[in-house]
Amino acid sequence: MMNAKPVAIVGASGYSGEELVRLLLAHPHVELAAVTSRQYAGRTLAQIFPRFAHHPRARTLRFSEPNPAVLAKQAQVVFLALPHGVAAEYAVPLLELGCQVIDLSADFRVRSAAVYQEFYAHEHPAPELLARAVYGLPEIYRAQIKPASLIASPGCYPTSILLPTLPLLKAGLVAPEGIIANSLSGVSGAGRKVELDYLFVECNESARPYGIPKHRHLSEIEQELSLAAGRPVTIQFTPHLIPVNRGILTTLYLTPAGATLEQITECYQAAYAREPFVRLLEGKALPDTKNVAHTNVIEIAWRHDPRTGRLIVMSAEDNVVKGAGGQAIQSMNLMCGFPETAGLM
Amino acid sequence: MMNAKPVAIVGASGYSGEELVRLLLAHPHVELAAVTSRQYAGRTLAQIFPRFAHHPRARTLRFSEPNPAVLAKQAQVVFLALPHGVAAEYAVPLLELGCQVIDLSADFRVRSAAVYQEFYAHEHPAPELLARAVYGLPEIYRAQIKPASLIASPGCYPTSILLPTLPLLKAGLVAPEGIIANSLSGVSGAGRKVELDYLFVECNESARPYGIPKHRHLSEIEQELSLAAGRPVTIQFTPHLIPVNRGILTTLYLTPAGATLEQITECYQAAYAREPFVRLLEGKALPDTKNVAHTNVIEIAWRHDPRTGRLIVMSAEDNVVKGAGGQAIQSMNLMCGFPETAGLM
Amino acid sequence: MMNAKPVAIVGASGYSGEELVRLLLAHPHVELAAVTSRQYAGRTLAQIFPRFAHHPRARTLRFSEPNPAVLAKQAQVVFLALPHGVAAEYAVPLLELGCQVIDLSADFRVRSAAVYQEFYAHEHPAPELLARAVYGLPEIYRAQIKPASLIASPGCYPTSILLPTLPLLKAGLVAPEGIIANSLSGVSGAGRKVELDYLFVECNESARPYGIPKHRHLSEIEQELSLAAGRPVTIQFTPHLIPVNRGILTTLYLTPAGATLEQITECYQAAYAREPFVRLLEGKALPDTKNVAHTNVIEIAWRHDPRTGRLIVMSAEDNVVKGAGGQAIQSMNLMCGFPETAGLM
């Protein structure tokens, strides 16, 4: 590939990392120059992920130990698909060495080190970088992402909640109080964790809430909602695990602030009608995770309930694409001057 | 079987009917005397439902055309597993002929013929029977069920919403305003409908809302909530379809009316601690549909969120057992003087 | 329960152990007197398996450390749901202390310690007991099971292969050469192993062979086939993993030894028509795991292919019931003089 930009993935053995591999192997403007994994160091991508083995690059590229100095020589853009706390340890030297860093962990999503510590239960590992990080939600922060060197790519649940909510809050069309987000996630959302709870037999024919009432993703969700509303927003958020591999379905309960359904619709049209990855559903259609699986699209539909006065907004996304790897590549496309949809259609 | 009470199922070919068959074949105090199905008339239970074929009765009992005069001679208790509108047509003559009738359709769940017409879009077929019908939620209406001749067995969603909510509303511990019920249902909840939407490929790897904002089950849900609250209650209810065979998981968002978490817990203990089919979860446990599948149990857990002030209550049930056939048999046990748990443990 | 026989389960935390718990809690003639688990010692059954919590016994019975001397005082019949190699360590003292032992591991299934060592890669831990053990396939060894003190309950795959094959081989209707068994198993067959391969995301939307060409179960399969044929039999066996919780579907390729289809059918009728747990399918029906799930039934169907001359025999069973816990209880019923179907209908 001529003039392809070299990119690397640190921590490429989880589900988000795997999805980054899938998308970057097929991306027209980049070359996957390095993938790291302590566990798999020395083995080829094809050996660990047979599904990529028909791609020539996957048969030659070997996992390496993660070493910032080496990575900075191999790649201009580095994706971090690591646990929170660990990601920052790599971001610091990689940025110093001149790399552009796109972090899929939670380490740089929250602007306040104190809030980070409240939700993640340890001190922030690199508070000095917080001001420099841009929250990688392209539909909202496109202008800031383009020149950024450090992207905090949003969480899967936050993406499914923020995109449907932010335009309405910004426009003052819904009240910032009393917001409820009820989310269903596929099991890949739990990561590639080898734990009893995620065994096939424990997840199949099962539906269950978890992580209530204070899931960590609330920190970034409420930060962004508060910025949009212009005042502190506290929401109710209940995640559930359902037996699908991919997908998040979020149902939001909102209170219109004197707005009509037409105003809501106009607001969504103004915000998203030209967005390549936001699908505003018309007519009777409602979101369905199967219609966004393996794509970078988020579907949004909304209904006014005249009986209760509430606005019901529903969204569907693929948690490892728009909710993780795909959205991170969307940010990369913006940072590198590629077409925003490159490698994502 | 000595002295076994003869029972019949009208419309035994759907998923609720099939579950009634399963449970009644194994019931210690009844004999399945007749099953009807226009579609399968003349064939044995074992031919249509091979899974019951090891039971001798399933190999000899044949589906018949539904004929009230014949059924009344064959059975003392008749279960109606028919579509709404059709069920009433059988209930009227069966009651006249002296049968006890347990109707699993919606026909007798709503006390007002006008509300029925509003939600079901046709005139009530037998309004004169509405006053006679008892809503078959044994934990709430046990005393009324025992002497009843006509039971309106509750819907699957209503059961999952009412059992967790009624005690709190009755005790005034939560506000009747602003209640939200977010429910997930397995595909058997759609019935054995041969429609594109319920094909395996369309449901597997899919999660989707449907039927919003005015699902028919709201009629019975709001009726019972209003009775408990002593004033009209309107709620928000969003059903979703998820890829499991059996199970409903409901997450309720309630507002405590000055009540403490201890009072909530005490209320649940007082209401349900001795109920054989209500499992109040303790410690960190949360409801999971896999833990109630194939049983008549409903699991309930609750959490107070100090950040929002809300009370989150979650329930899990098997939609074709506690949400349909099992609960109907629980009513039958009460009506017939059998132990309430007979055939259900 | 009056006069209930006290029974115990050693190693009750796996999927076979859990199924034994489910069935024994509901068994009319036994009392579950003890369950052991190193991992869960001190906790109640209800805490570890919430699905049994509506059963009063599950709320009081606590897992204990496995101690043969204590167990022998608590129980007359002891089920061993332990890994091979470990089971024998408990069988020896329990038998000495007078217990009846039903072992669900492979330790006593093979009559030859040498064959055991060949397939299980370690010396047999108690070769002196091999002659005493009875292979717990009630349809074949009913007479021997009744007076036995040590039952080697068959493996899940062997049950699905032996029951359809043994009568034909004994009658000389099929050739002992060239037998092929192609089996599909649900994920519970792998046990409750917390390994990457059995995570939901790795099993869902996946079908794969494994363990070829020399799966351990071949040792007991070929032993029993050889006994039936009167000479050594070597078969081809390919297990596959498919995304269901429960169920084994086996397709057998056999060569008729001059037999007609009528003779095959007569042979099956003679062998199994009166067996309560063998369902010979008639007409066009073919086995389906969903029709045997949660039951102790094995379904069998057969077809002659005039184009190839082969006999195709198919079976379906629930791998944790007829393939494990249910069949073990069937043996217990025989040993204890209970009706053979007690607790299994």
Added chain:
Amino acid sequence: MMNAKPVAIVGASGYSGEELVRLLLAHPHVELAAVTSRQYAGRTLAQIFPRFAHHPRARTLRFSEPNPAVLAKQAQVVFLALPHGVAAEYAVPLLELGCQVIDLSADFRVRSAAVYQEFYAHEHPAPELLARAVYGLPEIYRAQIKPASLIASPGCYPTSILLPTLPLLKAGLVAPEGIIANSLSGVSGAGRKVELDYLFVECNESARPYGIPKHRHLSEIEQELSLAAGRPVTIQFTPHLIPVNRGILTTLYLTPAGATLEQITECYQAAYAREPFVRLLEGKALPDTKNVAHTNVIEIAWRHDPRTGRLIVMSAEDNVVKGAGGQAIQSMNLMCGFPETAGLM
């Protein structure tokens, strides 16, 4: 798109048609000029398949009634995704009007009209075209596909059986007698049929054989095997339905004709090492449908069993890609002079 070749799909509403849409919308060298569907005529692709709605073409292209005269003006290449019998009715006029036709039905796969009638139970609708049709298995018939005007794209099961078997048969390394193919298929293989058997609840937690012993696909399978062997070949083939959306896993039982495992391996290497869509598995790896889902790759692995002397060959493919739409596009690429992998990597 400059110079894109216009293509059409007749019968684009089934699962194979839908997959053709997915792949052709993203293909770099073609433009999807027309899609037909009687049922959906007048509606856009995006309305019927929301999952494609982010592609601009899907929002404007409307289903039309299938009219050969119109199609021939719109498209140079026409894919027929129609039932057998119907496809030929369109192929005849389209070929006369100068189109290149790629038929995904069975109509032109079998060279003999008599064999067609034997297996499909009606007279062949266009026997005069049989000699002109090329069986579209590119790895075998690449040279013939390039200049062809009528391609009979292979069935899903045949692809999974023929690719692993043909090279060995041609080389005389395995015996043409006694071949057994045991296949597992995802439910999309049944097509988008609205029938009880394919409802979610009837397929989930189910595994079952069907269509034995004389499945229609045997006609093309045996034709191709016979051509490779140089004499008539009759095989045993058992299809099974398993609860996955996509994927076929085939396990083949073959008898080496004096060949060593090394010769088998060399034969596969010679045949397929440079094929972009055939993945020969090395080491301990075995085929897994999840590793080929959504790709045009077929995985093949083989093992010699020293105990039985047999050769076990296993393959995995995505039934709607390599088994249908992807393979059809691979043929199109060859016919049109595009890179063979265009739009398929």
